[in-house]
Amino acid sequence: MPEARTPLLSVENLTIAFGGLVAVRDFSIAVAPGTIHALIGPNGAGKSTTFNCISRLYRPNAGRILFDGQDITRLPSSAMAGLGIARSFQNLELFNELTVYENILIGAHCHCGASLRDRLSARPPHLAAEIDRIIERTGLGAYRETKACNLDFGHQKLLELARALAIRPRLLLLDEPAAGLRNREIAILDGLLTDLARRDGLTILLVEHVMQLVMSISDRVTVLNFGTKIAEGTPQEVKSNPAVVEAYLGKETALHG
Numbered sequence: 001m002p003e004a005r006t007p008l009l010s011v012e013n014l015t016i017a018f019g020g021l022v023a024v025r026d027f028s029i030a031v032a033p034g035t036i037h038a039l040i041g042p043n044g045a046g047k048s049t050t051f052n053c054i055s056r057l058y059r060p061n062a063g064r065i066l067f068d069g070q071d072i073t074r075l076p077s078s079a080m081a082g083l084g085i086a087r088s089f090q091n092l093e094l095f096n097e098l099t100v101y102e103n104i105l106i107g108a109h110c111h112c113g114a115s116l117r118d119r120l121s122a123r124p125p126h127l128a129a130e131i132d133r134i135i136e137r138t139g140l141g142a143y144r145e146t147k148a149c150n151l152d153f154g155h156q157k158l159l160e161l162a163r164a165l166a167i168r169p170r171l172l173l174l175d176e177p178a179a180g181l182r183n184r185e186i187a188i189l190d191g192l193l194t195d196l197a198r199r200d201g202l203t204i205l206l207v208e209h210v211m212q213l214v215m216s217i218s219d220r221v222t223v224l225n226f227g228t229k230i231a232e233g234t235p236q237e238v239k240s241n242p243a244v245v246e247a248y249l250g251k252e253t254a255l256h257g
């Protein structure tokens with residue numbers, strides 16, 4: 001059972017406040033290697049804040065974050081890629097004037113700390129083959145030389161995911177990867193994420209509102225409400241949990257993905 005394995009990522013008793021507002025309180029989560037774990041909850045529940053603590057953009061007031069047994073709570077966000085932690089953002093963070101290939105190339109070079117220009121000019125052949133594999137896998141084959149700004153929204157989202165994959169992560173943190181996607185694109189994302197976890201053994205933690213995707217791909221689901229964990233379990237367990245249904249009251253249909 002995946003749940004019994006030593007977690008790749010553990011968040012222990014995380015608390016973070018903005019002024020007087022406690023955004024996340026005493027929150028813990030354990031993400032087993034090779035699994036897909038979803039973090040869900042109503043708007044303002046603290047999901048992105050938790051993500052920002054894990055990827056070291058925010059500094060928690062209390063608690064610990066362990067990656068593969070190493071305490072990363074005080075490490076800078078710039079150290080994450082080197083450890084094998086990649087993330088995508090809710091608001092896309094692409095280089096609009098660069099092509100699909102170049103955006104992924106920059107992701108692939110992120111370990112080396114070189115300038116943007118150096119990263120673009122250094123094109124070792126082994127990387128080219130790897131980037132082309134990522135481009136094909138993420139369904140961007142027809143857009144290799146297209147500038148990011150000329151892609152439609154769905155393909156821009158896939159490009160963000162492709163760039164995250166280029167760092168060869170062990171842990172992928174995805175902030176609302178399905179937001180704004182059409183059903184057909186969600187189906188592609190579903191297949192891709194499932195394949196990355198099942199075939200490549202990648203560990204994925206995602207924040208997502210699209211319940212159709214969450215319920216389809218997740219091994220475990222953790223539910224936050226008002227900064228506090230209110231439920232955790234398999235998609236089926238979480239879906240029928242009264243506290244979860246109540247948190248989503250008025251939005252119950254959103255849970256039946």
Ligand SMILES: Nc1ncnc2c1ncn2[C@@H]1O[C@H](COP(=O)(O)OP(=O)(O)OP(=O)(O)O)[C@@H](O)[C@H]1O
Pocket residue numbers: 018021023041042043044045046047048049050
């Ligand atoms: N940088 C910040 N400064 C002040 N308050 C913040 C900051 N970031 C988040 N918050 C507050 O913390 C709470 C949790 O916000 P957060 O964005 O983590 O929720 P969320 O679950 O990701 O919501 P959504 O699903 O709408 O993205 C909210 O009340 C929000 O206003």
